[in-house]
Amino acid sequence: MKTLILTALLGIVSMLSEIFGFRKYLWTILVLGLTGVFCVNLSELTSAYQYFPNMIVFDHYAGVFSGLIILMALVWFFISKDQYDSNEFNQADHYSLIMFTLTGTIVLVSFTHLAMLFLGIEILSIPMFILAGSRKKELSSNEASLKYFIMGAFATGILLFGIALLYGATGTFNIHEIALIASNNSGSVSVLFYTGIFMVMIGLAFKVSAVPFHFWTPDVYEGAPLVITAFMATIVKTAAFAAFYRLFNTSFVSLLPQWGSTLSVIIIFTILTGNILAVYQTSVKRMLAYSGIAQAGYMLMTILLTRYESQDALVLYTSSYALSTLCAFAVLHYVIKIKGNDSFESFSGLGKSHPLLAVIMVISMLSLAGIPPAVGFFAKFYLFSAVLQEGYLGLVIVAVLGSLISVYYYFRVIISMYSGESETESIQLTVINKAVLVLIGCIIILLGVTPGLFIDAIKSLT
Amino acid sequence: METSILIFLPLVAGLISFLLPDNRAKQFAFAATLAEFAYSLVLLLKFNPQDTLAYATSIPWVKSMGISFSVGMDGISILLVMLTTFLIPLIILSSFRRSFANSNYFYGLILIMQSALVGVFVARDAFLFYVFWELALIPIYFIALIWGGENRKKITFKFFVYTLAGSLLMLIAIIYLYLQTPNSSFDINQFYAVGSTLSSTDQALVFFAFFLAFAIKMPIFPFHTWQPDTYTVTPVQGTMLLSGIMLKMGIYGVIRWILPLVPEAVHNYGMPAIILSVIGIIYASIIAIKQKDFKRLIAYVSIAHVGLIAAGIFTLAEESLQGGIIQMLSHGINVVGLFFVIDVLFDRTKTLELSSLGGIRNVAPFFTVTFIILLFSSIALPFTGGFPGEFLLFVGIFQYNPWIAAVAGVSIILGAVYMLSSFQKIMLGETNQLTSGFTDLFTSEKLVLIPIIILIFWMGIYPETFLEISEPAVKVLIKGTGTSLSLK
Numbered sequence: 001m002k003t004l005i006l007t008a009l010l011g012i013v014s015m016l017s018e019i020f021g022f023r024k025y026l027w028t029i030l031v032l033g034l035t036g037v038f039c040v041n042l043s044e045l046t047s048a049y050q051y052f053p054n055m056i057v058f059d060h061y062a063g064v065f066s067g068l069i070i071l072m073a074l075v076w077f078f079i080s081k082d083q084y085d086s087n088e089f090n091q092a093d094h095y096s097l098i099m100f101t102l103t104g105t106i107v108l109v110s111f112t113h114l115a116m117l118f119l120g121i122e123i124l125s126i127p128m129f130i131l132a133g134s135r136k137k138e139l140s141s142n143e144a145s146l147k148y149f150i151m152g153a154f155a156t157g158i159l160l161f162g163i164a165l166l167y168g169a170t171g172t173f174n175i176h177e178i179a180l181i182a183s184n185n186s187g188s189v190s191v192l193f194y195t196g197i198f199m200v201m202i203g204l205a206f207k208v209s210a211v212p213f214h215f216w217t218p219d220v221y222e223g224a225p226l227v228i229t230a231f232m233a234t235i236v237k238t239a240a241f242a243a244f245y246r247l248f249n250t251s252f253v254s255l256l257p258q259w260g261s262t263l264s265v266i267i268i269f270t271i272l273t274g275n276i277l278a279v280y281q282t283s284v285k286r287m288l289a290y291s292g293i294a295q296a297g298y299m300l301m302t303i304l305l306t307r308y309e310s311q312d313a314l315v316l317y318t319s320s321y322a323l324s325t326l327c328a329f330a331v332l333h334y335v336i337k338i339k340g341n342d343s344f345e346s347f348s349g350l351g352k353s354h355p356l357l358a359v360i361m362v363i364s365m366l367s368l369a370g371i372p373p374a375v376g377f378f379a380k381f382y383l384f385s386a387v388l389q390e391g392y393l394g395l396v397i398v399a400v401l402g403s404l405i406s407v408y409y410y411f412r413v414i415i416s417m418y419s420g421e422s423e424t425e426s427i428q429l430t431v432i433n434k435a436v437l438v439l440i441g442c443i444i445i446l447l448g449v450t451p452g453l454f455i456d457a458i459k460s461l462t
Numbered sequence: 463m464e465t466s467i468l469i470f471l472p473l474v475a476g477l478i479s480f481l482l483p484d485n486r487a488k489q490f491a492f493a494a495t496l497a498e499f500a501y502s503l504v505l506l507l508k509f510n511p512q513d514t515l516a517y518a519t520s521i522p523w524v525k526s527m528g529i530s531f532s533v534g535m536d537g538i539s540i541l542l543v544m545l546t547t548f549l550i551p552l553i554i555l556s557s558f559r560r561s562f563a564n565s566n567y568f569y570g571l572i573l574i575m576q577s578a579l580v581g582v583f584v585a586r587d588a589f590l591f592y593v594f595w596e597l598a599l600i601p602i603y604f605i606a607l608i609w610g611g612e613n614r615k616k617i618t619f620k621f622f623v624y625t626l627a628g629s630l631l632m633l634i635a636i637i638y639l640y641l642q643t644p645n646s647s648f649d650i651n652q653f654y655a656v657g658s659t660l661s662s663t664d665q666a667l668v669f670f671a672f673f674l675a676f677a678i679k680m681p682i683f684p685f686h687t688w689q690p691d692t693y694t695v696t697p698v699q700g701t702m703l704l705s706g707i708m709l710k711m712g713i714y715g716v717i718r719w720i721l722p723l724v725p726e727a728v729h730n731y732g733m734p735a736i737i738l739s740v741i742g743i744i745y746a747s748i749i750a751i752k753q754k755d756f757k758r759l760i761a762y763v764s765i766a767h768v769g770l771i772a773a774g775i776f777t778l779a780e781e782s783l784q785g786g787i788i789q790m791l792s793h794g795i796n797v798v799g800l801f802f803v804i805d806v807l808f809d810r811t812k813t814l815e816l817s818s819l820g821g822i823r824n825v826a827p828f829f830t831v832t833f834i835i836l837l838f839s840s841i842a843l844p845f846t847g848g849f850p851g852e853f854l855l856f857v858g859i860f861q862y863n864p865w866i867a868a869v870a871g872v873s874i875i876l877g878a879v880y881m882l883s884s885f886q887k888i889m890l891g892e893t894n895q896l897t898s899g900f901t902d903l904f905t906s907e908k909l910v911l912i913p914i915i916i917l918i919f920w921m922g923i924y925p926e927t928f929l930e931i932s933e934p935a936v937k938v939l940i941k942g943t944g945t946s947l948s949l950k
Contacts, residue, residue, distance in 0.1 A: 351608070371600065371626075372593045381589075382527070385637045400630045407623060415615050418608050452524035459526060 001051050001058055002044060003066050004106045006037045011099030018092040027084070030095055031077050038070045054174050055113040062110035064315055064458060065242040069105050072235050072322050073098075078436045079330040080227040089134055089225070097127035098231065105239035109246070114163045114173040117243060121159065121207065124239065125152045128232060132224040144223025151206065151216040159203025165196030175251045183254035197252055197259050204247070207240040208296045211269040221289035226336065229285065230329035233292050234322035241299050245314055248303050260304055267304075267395060270297030271402040278409045284332055285342045287409050288325065291368065294406060295321050298380070298399055301387050312458055313379075313386045320367065320379035320447070327364035327440045331357050338427050347413055348420020354427075356434060358417045360441045365410040367444050370403050375447035382451070464505055464517040465533040465584050468543065469577055471498050472550075476573030482566045488558065491569035495551040495576065502547040511537050511931050514938055518586070528640075528647035532587040537935035538787055541928060542583040542714055545794050546707050548913075550576050553702045556802050556910045559809070562609055562697075571601035575703060582711050588636045589648040591719070592629070595675075598711065599625055602703055606696040614695045621692040624685070628675035635671035639723075650718075654942065657723035662730070669727035672720050673735060679712035680768045682735075683742030693761035698805040701757070705764050706798040710790045713771055717786075717939065721778065725943040732776040736862075739776070740870050742769035747876035751883070756814040757804050759884060760797070763840065766873055767793050773870060774855035780940055782858020787932045789851025792839065792921050796847060799836045799914040803829075806907060807888070811896045816884055821893030826902040830889050832911045837885055839918045841877040847921035850929075 010033045017026045041063060048059035084091050104124025111117045129152060133145025167173060169192040170181045182189060202213065209217040221229045252259060274294030281287040299321070302314040332342060334357055339346035351358040367376030380403065384396050429437075447454055475494035479487050509516055518534030535543060554572065562568045578601070581594030599622065606618040640648055642656045657668065678685045693701045721728055746765035753759035771789050774782035806829065808814055823830045839846035842853075852874075860867040893900070903911065921928060 366600070372596045377593075377596070381633070381637075384634070385527075385640065388634070388637050389641055396634060400634060404623065404627055404630060407626060408619075411619060411622065415607060415619060418604070419615050450523075452522075452526070452529070455524065455526050 001049060001056070003037055003041045003058075003070070004056075004103060004110070006033070006040060007070075007099055007106060008103045010034070010037070011096045011103060014092055014096035014099055017095075018090075023092050026091060026095060027077065027081060030099070031074065034070055034074050034077070038067060038074070041067050041070060050112075052113075055116050056107070056110050057112045058110055061242075061246065061311065062106075065109035065238070066106045068315065068319050068322075069102065069109070069235055069238060072238065072319075072326065073102055075323070075326050075436075075440065076227075076231055076235065078432075079326060079333070079440075080230070082433065083225075083227050083333065094131065094134065097131055101127045101131075101231070101236070105235060108239045108243040111243070111246070112175050114166065114175065117247065118156070118160060118163060120239075120243065121156060124236060125156070128152075128228075128236060131228045131231075132220055134228065135225050138223075140223035141225065142223075144220045147216050147223075148220045155203050155206030155213070158199050158206070162196045162199025162201075162203055165192050165199060169193035169196060175247060178251040179253070182252060186254050189255065194255075194258065197255070198262065200247065201259065201263065204240065204244045205266060208237060208244060208300070209293050210266050210296055210300060211273045211293065214270070214273070214293050217293055218286050218289040221292070222283065222286050226285070226329060226333050229289075230326055233288065233329070234325050237292070237296070238318045238322055241296075241302075241314065241318055244300075245303055245311075249306075249310070253306055256304070256306065263300065263304060264392070264395060267297050267300045268398050270294065270300060271398055275402045275405040279405065281409070282344065283342050284335075284344060284347070284413060287344075287413075288328060288332075291406060291409065292325065294402055295368070297402065298383060301383065301392070301395055301399065304392065304395075305386055305390055307386070307390065309386050309389075312455055313383045315458055316451070316455065317379045317383050320375040320444075323440065323444055323447075324364045324367035324374070324376055327360060327437075327444065328368070330437060330440070331361040331364065334427065334429070334433075338425050344412055344416050345420070347416040349417070351418040353425075354429075356429070356437065360437045361417060362414055363441045363444050365413055367448070369407050369410040371407075373445060373448045375444050375451065378448055378451040382455075463519055465535060466519055466531075468498065468502060468505070468547070469533065469581050469584070471501070471577075472573045472580070473577035476570045476577065479566050479570035479573055484564065484566050487566035487569045488554070491573055492551060492554045492558075494573060495547070495554055498576070499547040499551055502544055505535075506540060506544055506931075509535075509537075509540055509931070511934050514935070515586075516540070520586070523587075523590070527589075528643075528645065528649075529589045530587050530647075530649065531590060532649060533581075533584040533590070534586050535584050536938075537932040538714070538717060538939075539583050539935075541787060541791060541932055542710060543580055545710065545791050546576060546579045546583065548917075549702070549706050549794060549798050552798060552802075552910050552913065553699050553706070555906065556702070556805065557699050558906045559904065560805075564608075568605065568609060568699075571605050572699065572703065575601035575605075579707050579711070583714060586650045587648045588640065588650065588653055588719075592633060592636055595632075595711065595715075596626075596629060598708060599629075602696075602700055602708065605700040605703075606692065609697045609700070610695045611697075612695065613691075617688075617691045617695045621688045624678055624688040628678035628685075631671040632675035635668045639668065654722050658725055660724070662726060665724040665727035666731060669720060669724045669731055672715070672723070673731075676712040676715040676720070677735075677738075677772075679715070680709055680772060681712070681765065682739055682769060682772055683745055683765070684738070686742065686746070686765050689765060690758055690761040693764070694755070694757055698801050698808075701761075702798045702801045705761075705801065706794040709764065709768060710794060713768070713775065713786065713790055716772065716775055717783070721775070722939060722942045728776065728778065728943065732778070735776045736773045736859075736866060739769040739773035740866055742766070743773070743870055743873045744876070747873050747880065750880045751876065753880075754816055756807065756816055756884060756888070757801075759816075759880060760800050760804065763877070763880065764793075764797060766877070767797075767840075770852065770855055770870060770873065773866070774858050777858045777862035778940065778943060779858035779861050780936055781854045781861070782856075783936045783939065784929055784932060785851045785854025785856075785858060787936070788921065788925055788928050789848070789855060791928060792847035792851050792918070795914055795917050795921075796836055796839050799832075799911060799918075800840065802907075802910055802914075803833050803836060806903065810900050813896065816887040818894070819888045819897055820891040821889075822897050822900050823889040824893055825898065825900045828902050828908070829900075832903070832915060833889065834885065835915055835918060837881050839922070841881050842874065845919065845922040847918040849922055850925035 045063040107120030135141035278290035367374035370380040578598035585591035750762035842848035
């Protein structure tokens, strides 16, 4: 709860910074503040607190995910500083919207009441609609904002309808009570209930951009400013998955046979469509959007799992994906600065002209493609083992096939960096920029080499 | 502990090499690999062949999943580790007269590759094995991509995807076996115990998943299509790594991870594997005869040689297993020598077209002599390194099925055809414009070839030295596959 209050407070601080003229120090304040929030969150991890009678619970699951989200946000603050220093955006407004989004994500990982799920999604989405359109003189940014807004509103509508149906069928909003009702009458649950489940599933599938509800993703990712895309692709997605998993694994787990096959079909299409369409992209940003769709397919598999390890698999996979994607966006940001566009060709010769950027990009691409020793490999391995353990051999084979396709487009970046001719244009990275990049690269490798530490850390907190 | 040093010494050296200035990397890498070789030699001298597992370490790595950093060597492992540590200093030495842009990265990648290769040969944990297996692929991919020749983008990518596709199937099989182990472990002995209790169909699936990964790496017909192009496009040091050592990963994988793991499936499906291998031998030999480019010729010859080793190993006869192991060593040493000769040829004449060379014998006698020794060893003339291995392999295959041995035996004749005719085209006849100014070997080049020649004769004249080391391990292997079968 403290985490929730503190992030909201930080949002208000950002708003005030313009009025009281301490905008210069805002970045530092927020980074220190988030570090503080992270520590507070750590201290709360070991026990479960309930707030607003049965609406929000800060249990282990919420603690781990809010910790992860805050860490990712810290990384995001470091890699996006560059962009905000150039004064392209109004820093105070942007940062306050970002902080409110974070508040929304924390509601999403800790809800126990369906109204809070809805509120969390709204708190998170509305600032994102604005942020996506924050490059207001650019048509594509406006388009992104509008598209995101309309699609987002549509999805929340469906979600809300689903929630209403669930309430109609069970007479409660509490996810644990719904679970109880579902498991007690698993043979004779009303049609309303099933319809509710599918509506909620569709609403959440929109949020995690699963096929066939993914159409907004590439356009919005492409149109939104790069730093916002990075934020959406990692932090927002993680929160949406945490919510998805929490709801389905708590409330509907006893009805898995009924909705599992539908989700399996969604997963298969998400993996294949995302991977195949990513192959045809000419812009790296769009490629990352489609690869994000494909990765969402892998992450969705955790929702089918009933064992306890599936939580670890989800935490490991989302954090590995988010870290690698943030890293890729950081490099992409510099490449756009150098070359002015984000096509695959603009990466050519980067290995010669900017070896550091190239090496970091290689690490990130290897991690996303799931090749050792980067953490992405271990995350995939852990996830596939967990899925195989529950007997979904077909899904794992599709996922492996998908990973194989993904090598094509991830390696296109690598090939282009190391085979093309380098051009004379270059930029000087500051020491801090370099340090941040090297740090993320090292973490990706280090977590890949010692995944045990990470998993044991998650487990030991229970 | 000792084995871990063998793995981490080159890894650390490789990382240091990345940070070194461009012009220092070469000497540094050479010194590091020499130290590694010296250390492995000490271990070999202290090694008792009767030990089924020497220098073993096992440290929990990911405790909650039963993954451990578990390494150790038996006779087979130590021979392959020696092959790696012996060849890599020579490979680095062979590049001394060449210059590469960003050579600190070049040598760094070679060193990291060495670490991964040693890791593959000593891993006693399936997860660890897989990680090293994949890790070995990345440096060679970058070596070929950054320093390779024409069309390298497409060719290296094909190579990467082919090998990765095979590995991913193996990964599924590994996870599957892991889920069958009673206390969730990736330990090799637990895998052996589980593997032989699986039903026939499950064994067959595991067998094919592993076999595909190894067959692509070796490569066995028809999974070889990536190989000739990749060998041609890669800088010659990379080709040496690929053919001299990396190819042995596939054969080693069969010995370590297929034969004792799913013995019943090996008995049931060994025959198709042998037939594929034999088709590969004949097919590659015929194509080799037709080649106009000498580097491509040697690439195809490699397929033929590996095919014979693979065929021998699947017969499960002690003779052919022993022969396969010594042939791996001899082929590795020999092929590195041959690719070095190719490098020298290309360095002096800038072409590898067989038709445009000729008469080199008249101007470079030392070079010609070393070349012919390599060539004789390649066609397995008695008293050269190729002979004992090939002989033992044929003994095993003959016992298994005389017809297959007869067909495979044709390769001996074909081998003589392509090797002698290429010798004739390159070395004999009159010198022409390209070859008249051919300078004989420089000292640094002699330093590469002399150790290779010494070993070729050593293996040819007294193969016992090497056979003794692997014999107990091979006996254990055969006993393992035999008993688990009779228990059924």
